[in-house]
Amino acid sequence: MNTIEFTSLIGLGALVAGFLGALTGLGGGVVIVPLLTLVFGVDIHYAIGAALVSVIATSSGAAAAYVREGYSNVRVGMFLEIATTVGALVGAMLVLHLRVSIISIIFGVVLLGSAYSSIKEHSHSIADLGPDRIATWLKMDSTYPTENGLESYHVRGVPQGFGLMFVAGVLSGLLGIGSGAVKVLAMDKAMKLPFKVSTTTSNFMIGVTAAAGAGVYLARGYIDPGLAMPVMLGVLAGSLIGARILARAKVKVLRMVFSGVIAVLAVEMIYNAVK
């Protein structure tokens, strides 16, 4: 296999990953690392570096669209980014010291968790519990567009959300993923933000979190141009195509299939690490 074939194959894999990631809302980053390590035999450090770079690309691309629609809560996002960036720095430093088998096992467990959370039915608390002292002081309460015009909401549970965001940051820096699932969990469940606001604010934050981790990766030499190039371009193109047809697609079955694939990859990563 020569370099052009190798690059094309990885680019194609990344394209499919980005496409499915955008359609299912799981993000393309999660399958890049298992794809590169299990299928292409790439060392996990290079794989994490390439994946994290692609996460910045898709998150910034998507956030550009959402921010303008007025869904994402910039203040909530900014405040929680303190927790995610500190977490990402801690995670990226941890990569330098943890054994590859340990990283693979953590990766597998996180993959299983995200596969599970994407297929189970979400229950959303719609009840507005009224203002909260910390959230009011931080001016987090806002409005978002609904079918009946702008609707206001109150933010709660800032300390719990902040703690969960730190965990999301560590996972992002350690594994090269966006950890959108943990971010949405923090805002939806702990902080009681409307679901649409949670998902778009999460997307808005992923880029900053990933940039914190990627800065460390770049400086430590984890980001290889020959590998990151097809991964970044492939995932970006795939996610743009995915976002285009998202409105027309029936994603339920697809999400089940994609979650199944992720679960298999997760088990294989753990198996390889333990073996």
Place this chain on the structure above:
Amino acid sequence: MDRADQRMDEIMGRLLRTGVVLAAVFVLAGGGVYLARHRTPVTNYGVFQGEPEELRTVSGIFHEALALHGGGLIQLGLLILIATPIARVAFSVVAFLYQRDWTYVVVTLIVLGLLVYSLLGGHG
């Protein structure tokens, strides 16, 4: 959300999009050069060696990119990509200053400081 917030969101959206497009253009151009010159067997990625100095420091990357080396151009694109969310945070500092929202000026300055520290972390 008041009008100042909304305007801020619009500029932020445009900033993010420009950054991603610019990064993709550099990565694509660098990829072309890289593939045209790199006809040798595939690099062995199975063993982690780490990138050479000139592909992991900001000054080294600029130097390599100006020499029109494929790897340097790709890394410059990736550097622009990493800088895009950082630019967004920097812009937020200015926007919150303009709104005289001191709490969030401090919040965004903390995030900005962490991000800059991360990029320069390799030298510390």
